[in-house]
Amino acid sequence: MTTHATDWTTPAEAAHFRTTPDYASTLEYLQRLVAAAPGKLKLESFGTSPQGRPMTVIVASGDGTFTPEAARKAGKPIVLLQAGIHPGEIEGKDAGLMLLRDFAVTGKLPQLLDHVVLVYIPVFSVDGHENSSPYHRINQDGPESMGFRGQAQYLNLNRDYVKADAPEIRDWLKLWQRWLPDFFVDVHTTNGADYQYDLTWYTEDPHKLDPAVAAWQRHIIVDEAMPAYEKRGHLESIYLDFKDGRDPRKGLANFGSGPRFSTGYVALQNRPALLIETHMLKPYDNRVRATYDLVEILLEKIGRDPQALLAATRQADQHVVARASDAKAQVALSYKLDPTPTPFEFKSFEFSQTHSDISDSVWIQYDPSKPKSYAIENWNSLLPDLSITAPAAYVIPAQWTAIIDKLDAHGVSYTRLTQPQKIKAEAYQLDQPKWSSQPFEGHLMLRDFAQSTVTREVTLPTGSVIVPLNQRSANVAINLLEPQAPDSLLRWGFLNAIFEPKEYGEPRVVEKLAREMIAKNPALKAEFDKKLHDDPAFAKDSSARLSFFFQRSPWYSVQEVGAYPVLRLDAAQAAALSKAAH
Numbered sequence: 001m002t003t004h005a006t007d008w009t010t011p012a013e014a015a016h017f018r019t020t021p022d023y024a025s026t027l028e029y030l031q032r033l034v035a036a037a038p039g040k041l042k043l044e045s046f047g048t049s050p051q052g053r054p055m056t057v058i059v060a061s062g063d064g065t066f067t068p069e070a071a072r073k074a075g076k077p078i079v080l081l082q083a084g085i086h087p088g089e090i091e092g093k094d095a096g097l098m099l100l101r102d103f104a105v106t107g108k109l110p111q112l113l114d115h116v117v118l119v120y121i122p123v124f125s126v127d128g129h130e131n132s133s134p135y136h137r138i139n140q141d142g143p144e145s146m147g148f149r150g151q152a153q154y155l156n157l158n159r160d161y162v163k164a165d166a167p168e169i170r171d172w173l174k175l176w177q178r179w180l181p182d183f184f185v186d187v188h189t190t191n192g193a194d195y196q197y198d199l200t201w202y203t204e205d206p207h208k209l210d211p212a213v214a215a216w217q218r219h220i221i222v223d224e225a226m227p228a229y230e231k232r233g234h235l236e237s238i239y240l241d242f243k244d245g246r247d248p249r250k251g252l253a254n255f256g257s258g259p260r261f262s263t264g265y266v267a268l269q270n271r272p273a274l275l276i277e278t279h280m281l282k283p284y285d286n287r288v289r290a291t292y293d294l295v296e297i298l299l300e301k302i303g304r305d306p307q308a309l310l311a312a313t314r315q316a317d318q319h320v321v322a323r324a325s326d327a328k329a330q331v332a333l334s335y336k337l338d339p340t341p342t343p344f345e346f347k348s349f350e351f352s353q354t355h356s357d358i359s360d361s362v363w364i365q366y367d368p369s370k371p372k373s374y375a376i377e378n379w380n381s382l383l384p385d386l387s388i389t390a391p392a393a394y395v396i397p398a399q400w401t402a403i404i405d406k407l408d409a410h411g412v413s414y415t416r417l418t419q420p421q422k423i424k425a426e427a428y429q430l431d432q433p434k435w436s437s438q439p440f441e442g443h444l445m446l447r448d449f450a451q452s453t454v455t456r457e458v459t460l461p462t463g464s465v466i467v468p469l470n471q472r473s474a475n476v477a478i479n480l481l482e483p484q485a486p487d488s489l490l491r492w493g494f495l496n497a498i499f500e501p502k503e504y505g506e507p508r509v510v511e512k513l514a515r516e517m518i519a520k521n522p523a524l525k526a527e528f529d530k531k532l533h534d535d536p537a538f539a540k541d542s543s544a545r546l547s548f549f550f551q552r553s554p555w556y557s558v559q560e561v562g563a564y565p566v567l568r569l570d571a572a573q574a575a576a577l578s579k580a581a582h
Helices: 023-036 068-074 091-104 126-130 167-179 211-231 262-268 284-304 306-323 401-409 474-481 507-520 522-534 542-550 571-578
Strands: 041-048 054-060 078-083 117-121 183-189 199-202 236-238 273-278 330-332 335-337 342-355 362-379 382-384 387-389 393-396 421-435 446-460 465-468 567-569
Touching (some): 041 167, 054 091, 054 167, 091 183, 183 262, 183 284, 199 284, 211 236, 262 273, 262 474, 284 306, 306 474, 465 571, 507 522, 522 542, 567 571
Parallel strands (some): 183 273
Antiparallel strands (some): 054 117, 342 362
16 A cells, blocks of 8 residues: 555655754654665664764665675665765755655655666764764855855765764774675755856766776766756756856866765775765755756666666776786876866856955855856866776785875775795885875875885785785775875875984084085085085074985985885785785
């Protein structure tokens, strides 16, 4: 017997979208749905927040396919839909409640998940969701009270995917590894300019994706879903990140997604992903319905040809594994804007630009009563910038547990040495480190350093870790372990200790050492004199002048300051070490 839809009014609908339910009310509604349709919905906990709240996921399926094993056996793609990573941007929660209701109990969308398994996180940052206030998002039109952008430890979860500091992200990574979704959707609300679109969206650039995944993503989203979405009366656009927010006519740029963001991380996992950004200045009910319609369309389109998605993700995994056998394979670590823009019609409103005495800058003010389109240029496309030749494997000495712990968090496979092994292999020497002056997400980022390639001979202790790159998680390993990757563990400061000399020379001793070194090496004196001439700050710093000599002495170099501990192995070295590993 089908329950009448009016009995299943969601809390947001009952409040005419003036408010959004708290977490307890959200879970209560979901529990009612599950009780009414146990063969279609299953509620699970996938972790606990720092403040002790359960982190909930709903599995939805037309025939009770409630495990990843069952989904794979049935040949059904898995879609992970995530809401509330930024809890002030909560449309995905209320849209998801409506969508699950219409699928499971009202009979409105009974076939929606016949060929797809939906894994739905209604609220990711549950502690941030409960830290609600009318004053959290200054430029957003409802609901009346909104969650906080950070979680309870003041971390932004959508900057944490690679460094995985937050307990919520570490639990999410376990969920990801268990389900290994085929498609990922992350629902947000945008900030920034005013415009006519009720929803904008972002996908990772094709250069970051396997060709099969990029082709599938473009077909489903650009060719299929967005035209169907607009036929329902919506207006959509690609994500709008302006070169100059005070003058949109200067054009668009790519906001620079990377592995710290959800969609950037999913790209490393060889999967397509969609970032949804409803427009903050549209009424809340408009934003919820916009999200509902697009997610429904996406699930319907995927369900029409589920094998196409499965084939694309399978091919992407296979390509990454096979790449390890190519000793010349190049892997991009960073990307730059394509210098050639494309034309773009920006559907916005008339605006004025006045000088502000408050900020001593330009103040842009839109007039929403006067729609206007602007012909602007779009620099959204990316090109590979810094690329490296991938090794066959990495090896990490056992004592570097901070690195190994991150591999564990990300599900990167490795073996361990069962006995000490001496090896001579390619490594990096890092010098001249420069850190940011302000913290970012709890870290002082290492923003710059000099890097050179060296051959280093080391004795690896028992328990050292060998990370082969013939695995589907190879791109994750590369971005964690290659120093120059924008979100590498080195960049985030997990290896700062390698730049810290522990032995030092007292000034009176180094004074004598410097004279001895100059007597033996006149060229060193010439180098010293040149630096005194070229660098006034150095010339005025007595400690720096003494350090010049200490850092060129055996007493300093034996400490291996700046020696990056991760070694790069070729195929023969990897095979030889693997024989002594399990």
